[in-house]
Amino acid sequence: MTATLTRGAERIHAAFERVKAEGRAAFMPFMTAGYPSASAFPGVADALLAHADLLEVGIPYSDPLGDGPTIQRASEQALAGGTSTRRTLALVKELRARHDTPIVIMTYVNPIYAVGPREFMRLSQDAGVDGLILPDLPPDQDLEIADLAAEHGLAVTFLIAPTSTPERIKLVADACTGFLYAVSVTGVTGAREGTALGEVPAMLALAREYARVPVAVGFGVKDAQTAHQVAGVADGVVVGSAFVNAVREGQDVGALAASIAEGCRR
Amino acid sequence: MSLTLPSYPQPDGRGRYGRFGGRYVPETLIPALDELEAAYRAAKADPAFLGELDRLFREFVGRPSPLYLAQRLTDHAGGARIYLKREDFNYTGAHKINNCLAQALLAVRMGKRRVIAETGAGQHGVASATAAALLGLDCVVYMGAEDIRRQALNVFRMRLLGAEVREVTSGTSTLKDATNEAIRDWVTNVRETFYILGSVVGPHPYPAMVRDFQAVIGEEVKVQLQAVEGRSAPDAIVACVGGGSNAIGIFAPYAYLPAEERPRLIGTEAAGEGVESGRHAASMAGGRIGVLHGSMMYLLNDDEGQIVPPHSISAGLDYPGIGPEHCHYAETGVAEYVPVTDAQALEALQLLTRLEGIIPALESAHAIYHAVRLAQELGPDGVIVVNLSGRGDKDVAEVMRLLEMERDQGLLDKEVEQVTREVLA
Numbered sequence: 253m254t255a256t257l258t259r260g261a262e263r264i265h266a267a268f269e270r271v272k273a274e275g276r277a278a279f280m281p282f283m284t285a286g287y288p289s290a291s292a293f294p295g296v297a298d299a300l301l302a303h304a305d306l307l308e309v310g311i312p313y314s315d316p317l318g319d320g321p322t323i324q325r326a327s328e329q330a331l332a333g334g335t336s337t338r339r340t341l342a343l344v345k346e347l348r349a350r351h352d353t354p355i356v357i358m359t360y361v362n363p364i365y366a367v368g369p370r371e372f373m374r375l376s377q378d379a380g381v382d383g384l385i386l387p388d389l390p391p392d393q394d395l396e397i398a399d400l401a402a403e404h405g406l407a408v409t410f411l412i413a414p415t416s417t418p419e420r421i422k423l424v425a426d427a428c429t430g431f432l433y434a435v436s437v438t439g440v441t442g443a444r445e446g447t448a449l450g451e452v453p454a455m456l457a458l459a460r461e462y463a464r465v466p467v468a469v470g471f472g473v474k475d476a477q478t479a480h481q482v483a484g485v486a487d488g489v490v491v492g493s494a495f496v497n498a499v500r501e502g503q504d505v506g507a508l509a510a511s512i513a514e515g516c517r518r
Numbered sequence: 519m520s521l522t523l524p525s526y527p528q529p530d531g532r533g534r535y536g537r538f539g540g541r542y543v544p545e546t547l548i549p550a551l552d553e554l555e556a557a558y559r560a561a562k563a564d565p566a567f568l569g570e571l572d573r574l575f576r577e578f579v580g581r582p583s584p585l586y587l588a589q590r591l592t593d594h595a596g597g598a599r600i601y602l603k604r605e606d607f608n609y610t611g612a613h614k615i616n617n618c619l620a621q622a623l624l625a626v627r628m629g630k631r632r633v634i635a636e637t638g639a640g641q642h643g644v645a646s647a648t649a650a651a652l653l654g655l656d657c658v659v660y661m662g663a664e665d666i667r668r669q670a671l672n673v674f675r676m677r678l679l680g681a682e683v684r685e686v687t688s689g690t691s692t693l694k695d696a697t698n699e700a701i702r703d704w705v706t707n708v709r710e711t712f713y714i715l716g717s718v719v720g721p722h723p724y725p726a727m728v729r730d731f732q733a734v735i736g737e738e739v740k741v742q743l744q745a746v747e748g749r750s751a752p753d754a755i756v757a758c759v760g761g762g763s764n765a766i767g768i769f770a771p772y773a774y775l776p777a778e779e780r781p782r783l784i785g786t787e788a789a790g791e792g793v794e795s796g797r798h799a800a801s802m803a804g805g806r807i808g809v810l811h812g813s814m815m816y817l818l819n820d821d822e823g824q825i826v827p828p829h830s831i832s833a834g835l836d837y838p839g840i841g842p843e844h845c846h847y848a849e850t851g852v853a854e855y856v857p858v859t860d861a862q863a864l865e866a867l868q869l870l871t872r873l874e875g876i877i878p879a880l881e882s883a884h885a886i887y888h889a890v891r892l893a894q895e896l897g898p899d900g901v902i903v904v905n906l907s908g909r910g911d912k913d914v915a916e917v918m919r920l921l922e923m924e925r926d927q928g929l930l931d932k933e934v935e936q937v938t939r940e941v942l943a
């Protein structure tokens with residue numbers, strides 16, 4: 253791993269610095285690329301980017317085993333509509349032309365291997381991607397991916413969970429160059445009942461001890477109230493399934509984004 | 519023969535077989551996999567665990583399973599002597615029970631009272647439900663909607679055994695999706711749940727652990743063949759490969775022998791309607807390296823990494839990947855893998871049934887088909903052992919449907935049509 257920060261990492265860190273100075277946690281919405289259709293996605297992304305401090309764009313994948321039914325169905329629909337890995341990166345390139353906000357790609361590893369890690373990083377760099385979130389890649393599984401990402405100016409984010417031991421938290425935190433992603437529950441993505449933070453504070457205390465990067469929390473945040481709770485303990489708040497649900501149900505995504513962004517104030 | 523669990527040189531400390539294997543799973547599961555690995559290592563060295571497994575193998579499963587010289591099949595093939603390792607004799611009807619009982623015992627040892635499993639043909643589901651009933655565990659089995667249709671009898675058996683069968687309708691509604699769903703359940707309930715994985719796939723340590731539990735098959739063959747042929751290794755071993763557990767169970771005890779002592783090890787992949795047709799489950803012949811369900815292996819996936827839905831006549835082989843150790847065997851020349859089509863398997867099923875009175879599982883029929891070809895190639899001095907991984911009871915309704923279809927399309931030859939007419943009458 254390179255000691256100097258990559259362009260992507262710098263941009264991501266700058267975004268976190270900015271919101272911190274404003275007394276907020278970063279608002280980090282997620283959307284599956286090509287959902288609800290390739291033509292409607294840019295509009296949805298624009299609505300999110302109007303309020304986002306960082307946007308996560310998911311590459312639709314046939315077998316997203318870390319995702320719950322909401323994002324899985326969105327992926328199926330996006331794939332059926334022809335949104336592939338290359339198409340996702342082309343969509344990000346279009347967004348990049350209009351927006352300055354950091355954009356990170358969430359992807360399972362198989363699409364990276366299929367395209368070829370080097371080619372994938374080159375395409376991502378060309379699209380103006382700032383970083384990668386890799387939900388099925390524990391950092392010690394593949395040391396090459398992070399190096400290749402760095403070579404191409406991209407930051408990487410790995411995940412910790414409530415089951416993570418202190419040793420694992422240290423290992424994962426060391427490997428993250430963008431931000432550290434703390435999963436709030438044992439489970440897959442999806443908006444949940446209940447708002448208790450449960451195991452999050454204990455996990456974050458350890459994460460902060462080790463991490464040299466901001467720490468974001470996701471999984472299960474669905475509205476301004478839950479966002480506000482998380483914003484009290486984390487540097488960033490990730491909201492995914494709630495937006496996918498909103499798109500599916502034809503709700504006003506911009507209004508929901510505005511409300512949750514407001515919830516991210518401390 | 520008292521039970522010991524083998525120790526093989528593979529995988530390495532990181533769960534890799536060459537470049538294959540590993541642990542590509544959400545971080546949530548890594549501590550559980552570490553815990554499982556430690557528990558398995560301790561169990562493997564514990565005489566109490568081994569003694570209990572040995573007792574269950576003998577008294578509950580009916581081990582050792584016979585090694586049977588299929589004389590009429592041998593005569594028909596006109597070449598090497600064909601022996602069948604009769605895993606179809608096992609209680610619940612297939613090799614799957616070996617692994618399930620062992621993993622369920624491990625679950626009890628680890629204090630987990632809830633087990634989950636995925637199943638394609640239903641054999642692993644039935645075996646898991648059986649082990650759970652025997653040991654008093656709660657059991658949830660994930661099964662694709664398409665497989666539920668094809669294997670209605672096994673679904674009923676699972677429910678009768680007290681398991682909850684959860685229908686999976688995502689993706690292609692088959693085994694790979696049931697596996698995704700089982701992993702999602704495990705990620706969610708990881709602290710109190712033991713995942714009984716059904717083949718030599720998934721994240722480390724599963725491929726190694728399932729292999730070790732199935733290696734009893736090959737270890738028995740060594741002893742049994744010595745008694746009838748005066749040598750412990752045949753010239754060739756043939757086994758069907760879905761994920762690859764029955765194949766690795768009979769291969770592994772031979773795979774690490776020096777090359778000159780090693781029999782030819784041949785896995786038959788499900789070629790469905792033909793590898794060229796694109797409708798198949800032949801991960802090596804028609805796939806490329808990728809990652810699914812936690813491990814790097816040969817995989818049916820397109821040039822952007824989307825998993826390509828597999829197809830096979832047999833639900834148990836209908837999986838887009840193949841265990842990492844098999845991938846390594848293929849790459850290092852330790853074993854060969856050949857495709858066998860749906861039609862060839864259906865033909866072999868009828869052949870074995872009529873010549874030997876043994877109705878094999880459609881999965882196992884893939885191995886039978888190749889063994890007959892291989893017998894001719896090896897000639898009369900040769901000895902072949904075929905792993906008859908399971909019996910065909912579960913497939914009889916589906917085979918009836920397929921033969922009826924062939925009859926309606928006028929595809930059956932006269933002789934087969936006569937038999938089919940009688941069967942269907």
Ligand SMILES: Cc1ncc(COP(=O)(O)O)c(C=O)c1O
Nearest residue numbers: 641760761762763764834881908
């Ligand atoms: C009888 C039988 N043989 C073979 C298989 C394929 O599994 P594996 O390749 O793990 O042996 C199955 C799976 O359900 C089966 O039921």
